[in-house]
Amino acid sequence: MTAGELVAEGAPVEQGRAQGARFARAIAAELARERKKLPWLARRTLVRRVRETSARAVATQLPWQRERIEGIALDARVGLAELELAEACVRVQGAAFVDGARLQASFDLPNALAPLLVLRTSRPDAGGFPSVELALAHLAGCLCGVNAEGIAVICTRDLPGEEPSLRFHAQELLFRARDLDAGIDHLRRRASYAGGTGTLVAADARGESRLLEFARGTLEVRDTALVPKHAKSPQLELHPGERRLSLLDGERREEIAR
Numbered sequence: 001m002t003a004g005e006l007v008a009e010g011a012p013v014e015q016g017r018a019q020g021a022r023f024a025r026a027i028a029a030e031l032a033r034e035r036k037k038l039p040w041l042a043r044r045t046l047v048r049r050v051r052e053t054s055a056r057a058v059a060t061q062l063p064w065q066r067e068r069i070e071g072i073a074l075d076a077r078v079g080l081a082e083l084e085l086a087e088a089c090v091r092v093q094g095a096a097f098v099d100g101a102r103l104q105a106s107f108d109l110p111n112a113l114a115p116l117l118v119l120r121t122s123r124p125d126a127g128g129f130p131s132v133e134l135a136l137a138h139l140a141g142c143l144c145g146v147n148a149e150g151i152a153v154i155c156t157r158d159l160p161g162e163e164p165s166l167r168f169h170a171q172e173l174l175f176r177a178r179d180l181d182a183g184i185d186h187l188r189r190r191a192s193y194a195g196g197t198g199t200l201v202a203a204d205a206r207g208e209s210r211l212l213e214f215a216r217g218t219l220e221v222r223d224t225a226l227v228p229k230h231a232k233s234p235q236l237e238l239h240p241g242e243r244r245l246s247l248l249d250g251e252r253r254e255e256i257a258r
Contacts, residue, residue, distance in 0.1 A: 002249050003117035003134065010125045012064040016071020016140065019120070020078075023137035026116055027076040030138055033112065034086065047081050053162035054195075055084040061194035064128075064175070065168050068140040076138075086138055087165060094143065096154040096201035097231045098209045098224045101241045103201065104234035105144050105154045119247060119255055128175035132245045132255040134236060141167025142174070144238060145245065148257045149178035150205030152240040155198070163195035166214060170200055180204040184212065188219040201227065205241040 006022050008015035020027065038046065059066045069087065073080040092113070097104040109117070116137040123130045133145030146152040153173050158166045169187050177183025180202060196214045201224065203209035211222040237246045243257040 002114075003119045003247060004137065005119050007121045007123065009123040012067035012124070013071040013074075015122060015124070016068035016073075017075040018071075019068075019118070019137065020072040020075035023116075023118070024076040027072070027138040028078055030112075030116060031078055031082045031086065034089075035082070043085075047085050049162070050085050050088040051081065054088045054164045057194040058084075058087070058164050058168060061190060062164070062168050062172065065140050065171060072138065072140065083138060087140065088162075089160065090136070090139065091158040091160045091165060092136075092143055092155070092167075093158065094154060094156045095231065096156050096227060097229060097234065098201065098203065098227045099229040101203070101205065101207040101239065103152055103154060103203055103209075103238040103240070104231045104236070105156075105238065106231055106233065106235040107143055119245070119253065121255060121257070122174075123258075124175065129178065130257050131174040132243075132257045133171070133174065134245070134247075135167075139165075139167065141165060141169075141171040143167065144170065144236070145174050146238050146240055146243055146257050147174040147177070148243055150240040150243055151177045151180060151183060151202065152204070152238040153200055153202045154238070155200055157199035159197040161197060163197055163216065166196050166198040166200060168194070169196055169214070173200070173202060180208055180210065184210060184219070184221060187212065191219050192217050203238075203240050205243075207241075 131147035133142035
């Protein structure tokens with residue numbers, strides 16, 4: 001697995017602008033590729049539907065993430081509606097492996113999206129915690145990550161529909177949580193308003209881990225005892241205790257959340 005790199009600092013819109021500027025060409029190319037998939041009228045209808053459903057939920061319930069999307073659009077010089085559509089339609093499935101305080105992950109990434117992988121360091125100016133994440137260049141949320149408080153999360157199942165992607169909830173956990181259980185309570189409240197269906201695996205620096213199952217605004221917390229401990233060929237590792245994410249791409253790259 002290879003990925004570009006980005007440090008995004010400041011307010012949410014400034015973090016988005018840094019991402020949009022850094023990957024402007026790749027973002028424009030990906031949106032152009034997606035634009036060709038549907039006839040114009042069908043696409044316009046879908047854009048309108050997304051704006052009324054998942055995009056509205058993000059704007060009203062996860063406003064700081066909406067600001068990040070606006071920043072990406074601004075400096076990548078692309079339409080906000082196109083990014084909203086991508087956020088709604090792009091869903092990446094993955095697998096998590098939990099062994100005490102170490103997590104491994106792999107993702108079933110379509111070939112077209114592989115060049116858009118980004119190893120992103122987020123350093124908010126206020127109101128949230130720094131984190132390092134694996135993300136996609138044109139999207140605001142993350143596939144996985146670990147924050148400076150030792151909270152780690154992996155998005156393993158993200159079902160499409162009219163609800164926001166669980167990438168947003170994964171990013172929300174990293175941004176808000178210094179305690180695992182308190183962070184899960186926060187996600188439960190967010191999900192009750194914003195929605196989201198799928199599964200996250202979350203863990204902390206003490207080796208505590210939880211399987212979080214979302215279903216249309218509800219959140220059930222389960223034990224990770226049945227989650228496998230090791231992957232045969234993991235793409236990355238998360239070490240909450242060390243606040244570290246390691247890409248296992250042959251040239252092992254590590255990032256620390258500070």
